[in-house]
Amino acid sequence: MSKKLPPLQILQTxxxxxxxxxxxxxxxxLHLSQSAVSRQxxxxxxxxxxxxxxxxxxxxxxxxxxxxxxxxxxxxVASFKNSLESSLANDHQITVRMAPxxxxxxxxxxxxxxxxxxxxxxVNVDTAWFLEPQFALGEVDVVISYGHGHWPGMQVVPLxxxxxxxxxxxxxxLLKQNLSQEEILRRAVxxxxxxxxxxxxxxxxxxxxxxxxxxxxxxxxxxxxxxxxAECGYGxxxxxxxxxxxxxxxxxxxxxxxxxxxxxxxxYAIFPTNSVNIPKVKTFINWITAEPVQKKHSAIAPIPKRxxxxxxxxPGFLRRAVx
Numbered sequence: 001m002s003k004k005l006p007p008l009q010i011l012q013t014x015x016x017x018x019x020x021x022x023x024x025x026x027x028x029x030l031h032l033s034q035s036a037v038s039r040q041x042x043x044x045x046x047x048x049x050x051x052x053x054x055x056x057x058x059x060x061x062x063x064x065x066x067x068x069x070x071x072x073x074x075x076x077v078a079s080f081k082n083s084l085e086s087s088l089a090n091d092h093q094i095t096v097r098m099a100p101x102x103x104x105x106x107x108x109x110x111x112x113x114x115x116x117x118x119x120x121x122x123v124n125v126d127t128a129w130f131l132e133p134q135f136a137l138g139e140v141d142v143v144i145s146y147g148h149g150h151w152p153g154m155q156v157v158p159l160x161x162x163x164x165x166x167x168x169x170x171x172x173x174l175l176k177q178n179l180s181q182e183e184i185l186r187r188a189v190x191x192x193x194x195x196x197x198x199x200x201x202x203x204x205x206x207x208x209x210x211x212x213x214x215x216x217x218x219x220x221x222x223x224x225x226x227x228x229x230a231e232c233g234y235g236x237x238x239x240x241x242x243x244x245x246x247x248x249x250x251x252x253x254x255x256x257x258x259x260x261x262x263x264x265x266x267x268y269a270i271f272p273t274n275s276v277n278i279p280k281v282k283t284f285i286n287w288i289t290a291e292p293v294q295k296k297h298s299a300i301a302p303i304p305k306r307x308x309x310x311x312x313x314x315p316g317f318l319r320r321a322v323x
Contacts, residue, residue: 006047008080011073013040014052018070021060094280097126097133098144101193101224102267105243106160107144118287121280135272141281143270155276157269157285160242164199165260167239167253168230181257182209189235190215193223199238206261227253242267 017026017037027034045052052066062070098107103125114123126140133140149156168175174184190200197217204210218235220226227244230237231252239253241260247253269288275281 006044008077010040010044012077013037014044015070015073015077017041017053017060018062018066023060091280092120093122093124094141094284095124095126095139096142096144096284097129097131097140099129099146099222100127101222101227101243102144102146103127104224105227106267109246114287118283121283123284133270135275141271141275141278142284144267145270146265146267148265149268151268151270153273154270155273157289158266159269159288160267162263162265162267163241163260164203164238164263165241165255166203166236166257167227167244167248168236168256169233170251170254171233172236172256173233175256184256185209185215185236188216190217191226191229191235191237192217192219193221193226195219202263203238203259203261207259 013026013030013032016029017023020026020029023034023037023041026032027037030037032040041053048065048069050065051063052069054061054063096107107125111123114121129145133143135141144159145151146162149158168188172188174187179187185204190197192200200215200217218226218229220229223237223240223243226237227239227247229235230239231247236256239255241248244253248255269285271281271285
């Protein structure tokens with residue numbers, strides 16, 4: 001048997017002839033001449049080294065080899081057709097992966113604007129941030145991730161700088177007492193989204209206060225839960241100013257202390273370098289980095305001209321997981 005595979009057209013012709021048991025009927029369906037159909041079947045039989053049809057003056061029927069081959073050919077043709085249709089449909093569908101907190105507090109509020117500006121683009125939001133993205137398999141097109149901005153062989157677009165500061169409800173009882181900052185922290189419940197208390201530890205260390213383990217602490221699965229608990233008046237959370245601007249503007253959250261830290265970390269859109277000119281990716285990146293979005297959410301910088309050169313995930317990603 002030749003190692004060269006037969007053309008898809010020949011496989012489709014075989015499937016149609018097998019369904020109609022007629023070269024004439026198949027030629028009409030395929031818009032080919034009867035001789036062209038017959039020739040394609042002969043080519044497939046020559047390739048396989050087996051007769052696929054019993055030919056008689058009255059009837060065309062499949063041989064045992066033909067009957068055995070038909071389900072496989074039909075499956076292959078259907079699979080190709082589905083893949084082609086999916087590929088065409090995906091031109092207007094993009095999958096963006098990000099952590100749940102970023103999705104809820106930063107990205108989802110922008111969807112109405114996206115729908116208005118790009119009504120033809122469907123965005124699938126994937127929050128499986130902990131999985132290594134399989135770009136080549138098409139399961140995700142863009143990842144918006146937290147880190148220092150270094151990923152190997154990838155195009156990296158900076159979106160948000162991280163600036164953290166304590167936040168709580170304006171109704172938080174300890175604020176109504178005449179207490180110093182340190183005394184408030186001693187009595188408060190500090191809200192975290194990881195067991196390492198990384199954000200609070202960083203902020204307290206910068207303030208030359210004791211480590212967070214000496215305070216009363218509450219850990220949540222996600223940063224969003226910690227911030228929501230703070231809104232409810234349960235304690236004081238560490239907030240990223242890029243993610244809580246609406247809550248600060250509406251006075252759902254306030255910053256009880258003046259000190260803010262720029263951590264050097266941030267959020268980045270990441271995608272393969274060879275995807276830069278894919279229309280849906282280019283359209284999405286142009287939108288997410290457009291001036292109105294930048295002003296509203298303190299986004300930074302356009303697409304860089306070169307790919308970064310370290311590891312996945314970025315080292316900064318390991319400081320904490322922004323869930």
